[in-house]
Amino acid sequence: MRKFVFAGALVAVAACSNMSQTEQRAAGGTVIGAGGGAAIGAIAGNAGMGAAIGAGVGLVGGLVYDKVEKDKKKAYESGYSDGQSPGKK
Numbered sequence: 001m002r003k004f005v006f007a008g009a010l011v012a013v014a015a016c017s018n019m020s021q022t023e024q025r026a027a028g029g030t031v032i033g034a035g036g037g038a039a040i041g042a043i044a045g046n047a048g049m050g051a052a053i054g055a056g057v058g059l060v061g062g063l064v065y066d067k068v069e070k071d072k073k074k075a076y077e078s079g080y081s082d083g084q085s086p087g088k089k
Helices: 002-018 021-044 047-084
Strands: none
Touching: 021 047
């Protein structure tokens, strides 16, 4: 059984190597959300519904996080280029 779990994890990691950062963040949020939702749903009595809701919320969270990181990078690069331009104060 452990071999199957390890093989599954290895395939999942390898599959993410060709994904963009946006895709990785969206997929990561979805997986984490589904896991958390399934755990909460199991406590509440419906793990499937919890996983579905958690996956949706996780996807949105991953995309929001991606947007924040891209905006942060853009702001840094803009500030850096402004500081490198001669004659600007």
